[in-house]
Amino acid sequence: MGGIKIVLGLLTLVTIGMIIGALFQVAFIRQLEESSGSKFSLSRRIGGSQSEGRALLSRGLSLWANDEDARVLRLGLxxxxxxxxxxxxxxxxxxxxxxxxxxxxxxxxxxxxxxxxxxxxxxxxxxxxxxxxxxxxxxxxxxxxxxxxxxxxxxxxxxxxxxxxxxxxxxxxxxxxxxxxxxxxxxxxxxxxxxxxxxxxxxxxxxxxxxxxxxxxxxxxxxxxxxxxxxxxxxxxxxxxxxxxxxxxxxxxxxxxxxxxxxxxxxxxxxxxxxxxxxxxxxxxx
Known part of the structure; x- marks a missing residue:
């Protein structure tokens, strides 16, 4: 009986760990989606001028802040x-x-x-x-x-x-x-x-x-x-x-x-x- 209780206890811990891990994964994916959505909605509103580029940078949303080619190609826009x-x-x-x-x-x-x-x-x-x-x-x-x-x-x-x-x-x-x-x-x-x-x-x-x-x-x-x-x-x-x-x-x-x-x-x-x-x-x- 003692062995069975130990096995059941271990299975319970593993199950709880899996549930917690899944919840963390879902939260992480949702955070990425929200971050991506905010970048996209903002990028569609901006025109890509130097002043707008500075505004992006100040908000920490520009992935290519110092990339001249990315600016010319309007990446993300x-x-x-x-x-x-x-x-x-x-x-x-x-x-x-x-x-x-x-x-x-x-x-x-x-x-x-x-x-x-x-x-x-x-x-x-x-x-x-x-x-x-x-x-x-x-x-x-x-x-x-x-x-x-x-x-x-x-x-x-x-x-x-x-x-x-x-x-x-x-x-x-x-x-x-x-x-x-x-x-x-x-x-x-x-x-x-x-x-x-x-x-x-x-x-x-x-x-x-x-x-x-x-x-x-x-x-x-x-x-x-x-x-x-x-x-x-x-x-x-x-x-x-x-x-x-x-x-x-x-x-x-x-x-x-x-x-x-x-x-x-x-x-x-x-x-x-x-x-x-x-x-x-x-x-x-x-």
Missing amino acids: IKPEVVSWSPRITILHNFLSPEECDYLKAIARPRLQISTVVDAKTGKGIKSNVRTSSGMFLSSNERKYPMIQEIEKRIAIYSQVPAENGELIQVLRYEKNQYYKPHHDYFSDTFNLERGGQRIATMLMYLSDNVQGGETYFPMAGDGECSCGGKMVKGLCVKPSRGDAVLFWSMDLDGTSDPKSVHGGCEVLDGEKWSATKWMRQKTSS
């Missing part, structure tokens, strides 16, 4: 969201800071001109009612500006396409009633193909908020309906949100052009839609 696998479309929430959005708009505003489209026969830009926005391209010299270089590096890392394979960034403004009808970004002319190869991917960055309409429309993505310029259409629509970016691919995994990557800019109903576009090629653009 950008939230990727895959919205379609065919065509391949990813929304990168909080990709640009408010300062970067304002900076691109300030550079572009004095030099805006009526936008053009690529002529399939000559490969040159021509005016067309397919596209009614106004825009401009940054110059090669402006590409060397520190803030532009940081944006370029971020695009290269998140797209995994070398920065030198990218075209110059184009900034666009769509005013009320302006739009861009559905089209492909890949080329069908030899003129442009000889200058860096085919366009393989596009990074579309939104620079303004408080826009009604102006969604980016992918008619061959998804199997539902969405609002495009106030009209319900079949496909996938991405609503412009300041600082967000849409990365989508014009070429499929086998290296062929993806016809499902057709997209357009829905009509703006109110406000101004500002965006910046970076097209990436198969090889270095010349």
Whole structure:
């Protein structure tokens, strides 16, 4: 009997120890979840400026306080969201800071001109009612500006396409009633193909908020309906949100052009839609 009591006592102690250990584990996991949640909710609210970075550091929430690359890449701030696998479309929430959005708009505003489209026969830009926005391209010299270089590096890392394979960034403004009808970004002319190869991917960055309409429309993505310029259409629509970016691919995994990557800019109903576009090629653009 004495031996049985000892065994039962030991089993009781082991059981109690296991229960206590499990409770400690649950408490630890919950603490991690709460800590992660507070970091994420805060990171979505901040824009990533130096003053905001100092605020993060003072609260002890920055994991990369002294990491310059992490600051440039906005680690902990950008939230990727895959919205379609065919065509391949990813929304990168909080990709640009408010300062970067304002900076691109300030550079572009004095030099805006009526936008053009690529002529399939000559490969040159021509005016067309397919596209009614106004825009401009940054110059090669402006590409060397520190803030532009940081944006370029971020695009290269998140797209995994070398920065030198990218075209110059184009900034666009769509005013009320302006739009861009559905089209492909890949080329069908030899003129442009000889200058860096085919366009393989596009990074579309939104620079303004408080826009009604102006969604980016992918008619061959998804199997539902969405609002495009106030009209319900079949496909996938991405609503412009300041600082967000849409990365989508014009070429499929086998290296062929993806016809499902057709997209357009829905009509703006109110406000101004500002965006910046970076097209990436198969090889270095010349």
